[in-house]
Amino acid sequence: MTTETTAGREPEPQWDIIELGSTPGGRGSRRRTVLLGGSVALALAAAVTVPMLRSGESGKPSPPHTPVTVAAPNTPAPVSTTPTTPPSALPSATPSTAAPVVWVKPRWANPTFPLTAGWSPAGAGQPRVLKIGPNVALHYEWSGSVLSAEVGPVPGSWEVEAQETHAGTVGGRRATIRTADKFDPGSEGSYVGIRWRLADGRWVQVLSFGALTETQVRRFADNLRPGSMTTALPFTVAEVPAGLTLQFQGPAMMCLAPSKQTSAAAGDDESATQPRGLCLSVAKESFPSTSANNVLQVGDRRAVFGAGAPSLTVDLGAGQVLKVEWDPEQTPLTPDDAVRFAAGVRVNHPSGTKAG
Numbered sequence: 355m356t357t358e359t360t361a362g363r364e365p366e367p368q369w370d371i372i373e374l375g376s377t378p379g380g381r382g383s384r385r386r387t388v389l390l391g392g393s394v395a396l397a398l399a400a401a402v403t404v405p406m407l408r409s410g411e412s413g414k415p416s417p418p419h420t421p422v423t424v425a426a427p428n429t430p431a432p433v434s435t436t437p438t439t440p441p442s443a444l445p446s447a448t449p450s451t452a453a454p455v456v457w458v459k460p461r462w463a464n465p466t467f468p469l470t471a472g473w474s475p476a477g478a479g480q481p482r483v484l485k486i487g488p489n490v491a492l493h494y495e496w497s498g499s500v501l502s503a504e505v506g507p508v509p510g511s512w513e514v515e516a517q518e519t520h521a522g523t524v525g526g527r528r529a530t531i532r533t534a535d536k537f538d539p540g541s542e543g544s545y546v547g548i549r550w551r552l553a554d555g556r557w558v559q560v561l562s563f564g565a566l567t568e569t570q571v572r573r574f575a576d577n578l579r580p581g582s583m584t585t586a587l588p589f590t591v592a593e594v595p596a597g598l599t600l601q602f603q604g605p606a607m608m609c610l611a612p613s614k615q616t617s618a619a620a621g622d623d624e625s626a627t628q629p630r631g632l633c634l635s636v637a638k639e640s641f642p643s644t645s646a647n648n649v650l651q652v653g654d655r656r657a658v659f660g661a662g663a664p665s666l667t668v669d670l671g672a673g674q675v676l677k678v679e680w681d682p683e684q685t686p687l688t689p690d691d692a693v694r695f696a697a698g699v700r701v702n703h704p705s706g707t708k709a710g
Contacts, residue, residue: 455595455596455688457594460593466584467492469492469558470578471574473577475494478499484605485603486510488507488626490505491503498543499543499566508557508624509549512547513537513547515534517535522572524572545561546561546568548571548575587603588605588636589702591698598631609632610685630681636677641656652666652697664692668696676696
């Protein structure tokens with residue numbers, strides 16, 4: 355990587371460094387929001403920094419949304435030596451000492467869940483495959499219920515405080531089973547969590563939020579068999595900063611991070627499964643009200659930079675926005691870099707899971 359001289363240039367805008375993962379409602383909350391899904395996460399909406407696409411008042415998951423292309427993937431916004439946005443639209447700036455970003459085509463494969471479900475509850479429909487740090491999960495969501503199975507080298511989060519814990523078996527292997535009458539104050543439905551280890555040492559964890567009984571959740575766990583299942587990614591990106599790969603993928607969220615943070619080496623506990631790095635999400639909310647001087651263009655769409663933690667919000671129309679957020683210590687992007695990245699993003703249709 356070569357370093358570009360800054361002689362004779364205006365100082366590049368630089369973001370304030372803010373610890374994104376340590377604040378209430380930060381990235382630790384997002385994993386839970388993704389796993390709880392749309393139809394049971396409404397109670398968490400006020401606590402989560404970037405809410406996922408959530409259901410309406412009916413309590414049912416949102417229907418597939420029309421794909422929105424922020425810009426054609428092969429025509430990203432160019433990076434210039436001066437800001438592409440009006441000065442009033444940029445955050446507070448200090449001189450940058452980081453080397454220029456090297457852009458490359460993404461090369462990661464769609465996440466693959468290493469098991470197949472021999473039985474699933476009636477009405478559960480087609481699952482989606484999620485990537486959660488070094489782990490992979492199979493995720494069902496239907497009519498106010500969520501069922502997920504997570505496999506990997508790191509134990510997943512239980513997500514809910516248990517009222518009762520007891521021992522059991524899954525496929526002849528010892529398991530821990532946790533239950534609660536409610537998974538959140540005011541929620542309708544119970545919680546069941548089951549955790550065990552495979553013969554090769556990987557952890558498996560099944561979580562249920564909603565109407566399923568412990569007997570049904572144990573039946574689902576007992577019928578997980580070796581195989582493979584995969585789904586399409588929620589976003590297509592034209593180019594990414596060199597060294598980043600897929601770290602987290604939910605139905606409407608995706609994070610990119612250095613490869614060392616996407617394996618078990620990222621940590622030996624559930625912190626390794628939290629979203630981190632450069633993140634994309636689609637939120638069901640209105641474009642921020644702001645003065646015309648603060649609005650810029652990403653492709654043919656309105657966008658605005660966040661006033662606090664590094665972020666860029668792009669108006670997708672129809673009451674939805676695309677949010678780009680990043681940790682400036684891990685991924686030191688300039689505003690021009692953020693615009694270039696966002697301009698190459700395509701929001702994809704949700705699709706069914708394919709069994710291998």
